[in-house]
Amino acid sequence: IQSNKKRVLLISNSTCAGEAYLQHCASYVKSFLNGGNVKNVLFVPFALADHDSYEATAKPVFEEMGFTLTSIHHHLADPVSAVNSTDAMFIGGGNTFRLLKCLHSHEGLIAAIRQRVADGMSYMGASAGSNVACPTICTTNDMPIVFPPTFASLTLVPFQINAHYLDPDTNSKHMGETRAKRLAEFHEENTRPVIGIREGTALLVTGKDSVKLIGRSVGARLFLHGRTPEQQTEHKVDEELGPLLLVKGED
């Protein structure tokens, strides 16, 4: 989506170890939503199996921050209207395959979200909710527990995110692929940039040109097609990543 009005906040993970839900990002979530004059938030709990209990986790956290929250699973007769009448959306984490399959199962839902984001509605995702903001879910870490009709997703941004990014453990004897190896496999089959965002961080995407890493000072790792693992680069909080992530133009 190419729009000067775009306001998208993509969080690596909703919960950091030993902390409450959204605690690590509460301050910038609050200023992001206030910056969009948000009063009410439409919550999407599709990534978890139990929608009621997921809503019960999220609702008091948003109310504490001064926003009302309603979950889209109470509006499944007409989810497009729910999207069209909210100030903001928040898609929570869980299983990305389950989330994407459910998003595609509601006629017109994805198109409505895209239109609202183009028109300036604030969009927040965490973990799986950040994955589905990308062109595809091909850089999710999740297990493929259900088969979605496609891996194509919301394409609110033109690059891929790897959430919960984890550096290789040099002491490990486990032979499963490291995250960096998995992303190298992604680039054997695909060309889009991937940004690995570590826990405690988020990407703030505004307008047509700006992508900023925010949150804890742990940095992010950028994976570009055609580079060797050693050529991939580290990026710091507050760095402007737009020129690196938006180069190809959006579809």
Place this chain on the structure above:
Amino acid sequence: IQSNKKRVLLISNSTCAGEAYLQHCASYVKSFLNGGNVKNVLFVPFALADHDSYEATAKPVFEEMGFTLTSIHHHLADPVSAVNSTDAMFIGGGNTFRLLKCLHSHEGLIAAIRQRVADGMSYMGASAGSNVACPTICTTNDMPIVFPPTFASLTLVPFQINAHYLDPDTNSKHMGETRAKRLAEFHEENTRPVIGIREGTALLVTGKDSVKLIGRSVGARLFLHGRTPEQQTEHKVDEELGPLLLVKGED
């Protein structure tokens, strides 16, 4: 596949840390193939991007054990004939999504493999090659780098395998799902048993009734639908797992 002639060896991982390719399982691979009177092995390198180099890795290891090996990528004009004229097949590891997509792309290939296994052809898989022997690839650990036409797979056995099974790291502060959590998510959406086989082990499936864990003495973890994490059970090398894994009958 229900057949008294079934001979299937499903290895968790091809390489253990610090060892050569297939070294950890060479003795039982050799006796498995000799037990099936195997002279030549058809290799399937589809899980990796570079088929020639993958063949170059596998070929000398099988030759050293006394078998000839040819890779199916040299026979893509008629892969079904290649399957029909081999004594045994070995599907190597890599990315499960890429492997499954490629298997489905060759008309009649999956049906031919199933027919040959029913007729007693020896089948070996490692990692992704073990995942595709299951009803679906829904318990793979891999990243979904390409979109296959379905997650349905060879169904040589009626249960699911989680290869490279890894116990939860109780010291970790990382909030990504543990393997056990991922498999619990699988069982929120599916009912088939899953056996988590740790590195250095394999499952030997023979005839209609027998599934044995072989290899290193690290055991396997069985995940059954409807059980809590604490109710899931550990199983030892040489234990007969058929009654636990084959209970529902095969499709």
